[in-house]
Amino acid sequence: MTRWFLLLAALVWPLTAAADNPYELTPKQVADNTYVFVGALEHFSYDNLGNIVNTGFIVTDDGVVVIDTGPSRLYGEAMREAIAGVTDKPVVQVYITHHHPDHYLGNQAFADVDIGALSGTIEQIRAIGADLTTNMYNLVGGAMRGTESLPPTQEVTAGSRVTVGGHELELIGMQGHTGADLAILDHTTGVLFAGDLAFLNRTPTTPNADMTTWVETLHTLSQREFTTLVPGHGPVRDDAEAIAQTQAYLSWLWRNLNAAAGHGLDMPEVMMQALPYRWRGLAVIVPEFRRSVSHLYPDIEADVLEPVAGQK
Numbered sequence: 078m079t080r081w082f083l084l085l086a087a088l089v090w091p092l093t094a095a096a097d098n099p100y101e102l103t104p105k106q107v108a109d110n111t112y113v114f115v116g117a118l119e120h121f122s123y124d125n126l127g128n129i130v131n132t133g134f135i136v137t138d139d140g141v142v143v144i145d146t147g148p149s150r151l152y153g154e155a156m157r158e159a160i161a162g163v164t165d166k167p168v169v170q171v172y173i174t175h176h177h178p179d180h181y182l183g184n185q186a187f188a189d190v191d192i193g194a195l196s197g198t199i200e201q202i203r204a205i206g207a208d209l210t211t212n213m214y215n216l217v218g219g220a221m222r223g224t225e226s227l228p229p230t231q232e233v234t235a236g237s238r239v240t241v242g243g244h245e246l247e248l249i250g251m252q253g254h255t256g257a258d259l260a261i262l263d264h265t266t267g268v269l270f271a272g273d274l275a276f277l278n279r280t281p282t283t284p285n286a287d288m289t290t291w292v293e294t295l296h297t298l299s300q301r302e303f304t305t306l307v308p309g310h311g312p313v314r315d316d317a318e319a320i321a322q323t324q325a326y327l328s329w330l331w332r333n334l335n336a337a338a339g340h341g342l343d344m345p346e347v348m349m350q351a352l353p354y355r356w357r358g359l360a361v362i363v364p365e366f367r368r369s370v371s372h373l374y375p376d377i378e379a380d381v382l383e384p385v386a387g388q389k
């Protein structure tokens with residue numbers, strides 16, 4: 078009797094486990110053998126389950142390469158199931174673009190695979206991964222259940238090229254959005270996975286940004302040849318609009334905040350500014366602008382005030 082029950086439970090459990098998974102992920106093909114799960118243009122919430130990010134995968138002759146694993150263990154599991162609906166090839170490699178939690182907290186679902194990242198990304202995840210995870214539980218709630226921070230297991234060399242099943246992938250190491258940003262250019266299809274170096278129609282986030290470096294990085298990235306760009310957040314397009322838009326917004330933000338500090342505005346005054354009409358199309362512009370002011374303005378104010386103080 079007990080044996081039959083256990084057998085039944087073993088058969089039914091995977092079905093109920095899958096049914097319990099709240100994520101509904103549909104892969105969108107963006108190029109030959111290349112798919113993206115496009116996230117919502119929103120902030121983290123209980124309603125969107127933290128699914129506000131783009132993740133992707135490439136089906137090669139030797140197996141599947143996954144780029145970013147999403148905001149939670151269940152997202153990673155849903156991703157793996159959706160991949161299995163496209164191909165019966167195994168997942169053979171995962172790359173993580175940077176240490177932000179919406180990009181890597183699905184790693185547990187890929188614990189049997191090499192998970193590659195830049196050394197700076199691995200260091201950050203080891204140092205603050207537990208805190209990032211706790212914060213995500215607060216923002217997203219039950220969809221995070223069972224999620225733990227699993228650091229990448231493989232350090233990739235910036236600038237290296239790897240060939241997986243006929244796809245030549247260039248691992249481009251850059252900085253700006255964070256201290257370690259990995260962009261992946263598939264020379265076989267021309268698809269550039271830009272991670273959060275590029276946003277489209279969604280306001281860029283700046284909690285770990287070096288603004289001048291980021292703008293320079295985008296200029297460098299814009300010189301590269303590619304046919305399709307997958308931004309970290311926002312629609313996939315066959316042009317460089319995500320780079321141009323991110324660059325324009327960051328340049329404006331930096332100029333605006335420096336000018337405000339020069340005029341002696343305090344932080345609440347800067348936050349309450351009317352924003353230019355040109356950014357009306359960016360999702361979550363008002364809260365994200367205010368978040369950027371809170372991150373960036375104290376240092377800008379200090380830099381502007383320092384020479385004045387020095388004259389006294």
Ligand SMILES: [Zn+2]
Pocket residue numbers: 175177254273282309
């Ligand atoms: Zn990010």
